[in-house]
Amino acid sequence: MKVACITGVTGFLGSHMARSLVRRGWEVHGLKRSTSDLSRLRDVAEHVTFHDVDRESLDRLFDVRAPDAVIHLATTYGRQDEPPSQVVATNVVFPLALLERAVRSGVGMFVNAANTYTLDYKYLQSYTLSKQHFTEWGRLLTPSSMRFVNLRLYHPYGPGDHPSKFVPQIIRTCRASDADILLTPGEQRKDFLYVQDFVTAVHTLLDGPERLPEGFVTLDCGSGRAVSIREFVETIHRVTGSCSELRFGALPYRENEIMLSQADPAALRALGWEPQVSLEQGIKNILQEDFGRD
Template sequence: MQRILLTGATGFLGSHLVKALVKQNYQIIILKRPTSKLNRLKNVLNNIISYDVDAVEISRPFKEQGKINAIIHTATCYGRANESISEILAANVIFPLKLLEIATLFNTEIFFNTDTVLYKYLNAYALAKKHFLEWGKLATKMQKIRFINIKLEHMYGPGDNDSKFTTHIIKSCFANVPELKLTLGEQTRDFIYIDDVVSAYITLLQQSEYQPEWFQEYELGSGQSISIREFVETVHKITHSHTQLNFGALPYREGEIMHSQANITALQQLGWSGLITLTEGIEKTIQQDYF
């Protein structure tokens, strides 16, 4: 049985990955904070091994659990809770770098890194993510561990955080709030449903032994891009909402990315393909979150 160590397990992506990997009969070890809420993992807590990173040395699971075959790193700090730059750096660079170093000492074979498509100078979060990627590339040059970088587009689905744009739009339209103030919505995004994200990670994990390169990078999205306006109007239509959509009420943020779309050719060559359309994904999210 393969052992997988996963960070960010109590978060949106991490929790979905844990549940899927448990079903695939992987032995799952998670690193979490003592204050992390476990509600997303309540149905699989008896099937996983948990360590509190603030209470034990980061090397402890490697010493106690035997060989860990792979690390899936999904933990992140976006800076949405007014964290300082040093806190963002600690979470997005120092912590995963320590984990990467320990993994090389204990002969872990592969490190899966969840990256962003954001331009590195857009904000502190994006810059920190790019800094860690450079350290990951350096580790592969020393041929100590294989590093797969996953550039994740705009994922969404049931149980996501209210601070996320997609959740905010769905929740607001479903609740028929009087008005949504928005930008013109001309910027395009590649929206991908959480189940398709998870299946891509599992495909990469299962195919990793057939990919001998030390560093590899994959773009993960639906492969299609639509405007923010179209996304909002689709949600508005599906929810039969009476909310007034005020496009143009807000300016674009400084450095706004106007087009983002994943090139999924490399993933498709591994046998992966997304199955959930945008309409299906929105309907599934509403059904699970509100009914």
């Protein structure tokens, strides 16, 4: 049985990844805090071995048996006014210690969910800088015996995401309100990727490591299609049957708003991966799983 170690296992991405690995017969070890909420994993928690990183050393995980793969999904965005030191501790110091231990133990693959923002976007500067920092450490420290996949993940969405995120927030507003919904002009174009398509992308990497170059490599993980925020919101509005009025242009853009964010998934596609879930189907899945309706 192959062994995977997932950071951020109780989060949006981590819970979907853990559930899929368990169903495929992997032994899953999840790194979390002692205070983490396990509700996203209630159906598979008994099949996951949890390690509280604030209470035990990483050595306990690696000394018994080193995992075949580490999947690093934990992150802090700084949206809750966390100081830069806390953002760096989560996004640089912790994964760096994990990478060092993985290298010493001969782990074959380290998958890092990487950032796609630039420092021009000031609302997430601490997050962006810290993620870029760890990426460079990965480039520096990865030996030829390991495959470090720096997976640049574009705008994942799906069931179980935090209610404050853009997609669940818009769905909830469209469902619950007949009042006007104030929006920017909505010309920003983003590459939205359904969470299960992200999971299958990681499986593609895990199932065929020999097809990847040795050492450090960066791959884009996205659909390759950027849709406007206006189109995306209008799709949610239609699928939810909302009676609210969408007032595009009622709000200004943020300073240095990112107007185009689009992946180039050619390298992943060359490995046999293809995204399968359309925007409309993804929204319907969220409605069914998070809101209990078709």
